[in-house]
Amino acid sequence: xxxxxxxxxxxxxxxxxxxxxxxxxxxxxxxxxxxxxxxxxxxxxxxxxxxxxxxxxxxxxxxxxxxxxxxxxxxxxxxxxxxxxxxxxxxxxxxxxxxxxxxxxxxxxxxxxxxxxxxxxxxxxxxxxxxxxxxxxxxxxxxxxxxxxxxxxxxxxxxxxxxxxxxxxxxxxxxxxxxxxxxxxxxxxxxxxxxxxxxxxxxxxxxxxxxxxxxxxxxxxxxxxxxxxxxxxxxxxxxxxxxxxxxxxxxxxxxxxxxxxxxxxxxxxxxxxxxxxxxxxxxxxxxxxxxxxxxxxxxxxxxxxxxxxxxxxxxxxx
Numbered sequence: 001x002x003x004x005x006x007x008x009x010x011x012x013x014x015x016x017x018x019x020x021x022x023x024x025x026x027x028x029x030x031x032x033x034x035x036x037x038x039x040x041x042x043x044x045x046x047x048x049x050x051x052x053x054x055x056x057x058x059x060x061x062x063x064x065x066x067x068x069x070x071x072x073x074x075x076x077x078x079x080x081x082x083x084x085x086x087x088x089x090x091x092x093x094x095x096x097x098x099x100x101x102x103x104x105x106x107x108x109x110x111x112x113x114x115x116x117x118x119x120x121x122x123x124x125x126x127x128x129x130x131x132x133x134x135x136x137x138x139x140x141x142x143x144x145x146x147x148x149x150x151x152x153x154x155x156x157x158x159x160x161x162x163x164x165x166x167x168x169x170x171x172x173x174x175x176x177x178x179x180x181x182x183x184x185x186x187x188x189x190x191x192x193x194x195x196x197x198x199x200x201x202x203x204x205x206x207x208x209x210x211x212x213x214x215x216x217x218x219x220x221x222x223x224x225x226x227x228x229x230x231x232x233x234x235x236x237x238x239x240x241x242x243x244x245x246x247x248x249x250x251x252x253x254x255x256x257x258x259x260x261x262x263x264x265x266x267x268x269x270x271x272x273x274x275x276x277x278x279x280x281x282x283x284x285x286x287x288x289x290x291x292x293x294x295x296x297x298x299x300x301x302x303x304x305x306x307x308x309x310x311x312x313x314x315x316x317x318x
Contacts, residue, residue, distance in 0.1 A: 029212075029214045029216070031240055032204075032213055032215060032240050032241075033208075034237070035208070037162075047293050050293060050294065051104055051294075054104070054105070059295035060105045060106065060107065060295065063110075063291065063296075064106070067302040068113060068289065070116070072301075073302060073303070073304065074303040074304075075117065075303065076304070076306065077308070078275060078282075078308070079307075080247050080282060080309050080310070081313065082227065082247060082311060082312060083311075084311070085311040085312070086196035088194035089199060089309055090310065090311060091308060091310065092192075092308070093122070093123045094123060094127060094229070094306070095304055095305070096126075096129060096286050096304065096306075096307060097118075097126065098130060098252030098253075098289065098305075099129075099130065099253065099255060099286070099290055100133075100289050100290045101131055101288075102132055102134065102140055102142050103134030105134075106143065109146065112146060114289060115147065119149070123306070125156075125157065125192070127156070127157050127250060128159070128182075129159060129231055130158070130160050130161025130253065131162065131164060131233065131290070132163075133173075134292055135163075136166065136167065137170070137172055144180055144182075147182060148180040148181065155182075157185055157231065159205070159233055160173075160184060160233065161234075161252065162206050164206070165206065165210065174186070185201070186205055187217050188203060188218055189203065189220075190203075191221065197227065198227070199226070199229065199309075200221065200227070201228075201231065202219055202229070202230045202231065203230075203232075204218055204231065204237070206234060215240075222245075228243075228247065229246070229247055229249075229307075230246060230249045231250050232251050233252055234253045236270075237249070238251065238276070238278060239278060242278035242279060244280060246280070246281045247281065247282065249282070249283045250286070250307070251283065252286045254269050254270065254271035254287075255287055255291070255297075256271055256287030256288070256299075256300030257271050257299070258287075258291055258293075258296075259294070261299070264298075284307060287303050289303070289304075290302075
């Protein structure tokens with residue numbers, strides 16, 4: 001279990017271009033849009049053959065025991081310092097799960113230890129930042145029983161990732177999860193009321209694959225005094241999402257490269273780092289829980305990310 005971190009890692013403070021800053025002010029969903037990644041038939045076929053071979057060799061059981069057991073699971077801790085944080089939000093704890101990729105290497109019962117560890121940590125809120133599936137929306141149903149066991153006073157909220165739009169059945173997935181008490185935010189928000197101030201959780205559709213991407217609509221319920229946390233699967237949107245009052249953008253997508261070796265890094269999306277500071281907004285990127293292609297991770301452990309709100313420390317005069 002890693003210690004709490006409060007400073008950025010990876011690339012350090014994020015740099016925002018004038019174009020990005022202006023687009024962010026306008027709240028433009030179009031400016032956030034990322035080009036979808038598409039692979040040729042030969043590459044898809046090669047990956048399919050490798051995946052089938054790994055499945056036949058017991059890849060799912062290997063992955064569960066090697067990366068998702070209580071002894072192996074990493075629990076990373078991030079602290080967000082908030083000036084004048086209202087007392088009712090002091091110590092609010094969020095558990096972030098991401099990139100489950102239910103399918104060939106993760107299915108029913110495989111998240112049992114993960115959910116037990118989350119419940120043991122007594123979160124106030126649990127969030128899922130996308131990519132529940134590997135290939136088909138029905139794969140998400142295999143992990144629903146495990147996820148429905150999560151206990152948190154403010155419930156479980158999620159957003160979809162690029163994989164979740166395959167076959168355009170994300171609406172059916174949202175309905176199935178809602179029936180078990182798990183809500184997906186689709187360009188919308190949820191308010192957590194405090195005694196002296198509110199925290200608003202804003203959820204965006206995926207920047208690559210969603211048909212509709214509406215940042216202004218997602219933020220329409222925000223008040224000037226609200227604190228905000230944005231759930232956005234793809235971390236590439238963080239520079240446009242930063243604003244005063246936005247404490248953090250919680251993302252996934254990159255798997256932390258999954259196999260963090262030079263050639264393998266080129267196979268997946270770019271990984272900006274685990275935490276980057278964009279002025280007063282922190283981008284926090286989860287390395288996720290599941291895998292694609294191979295039931296392997298190297299240098300990028302499966303993890304639950306814990307985010308805790310704490311008041312800004314005031315230096316003591318000497």
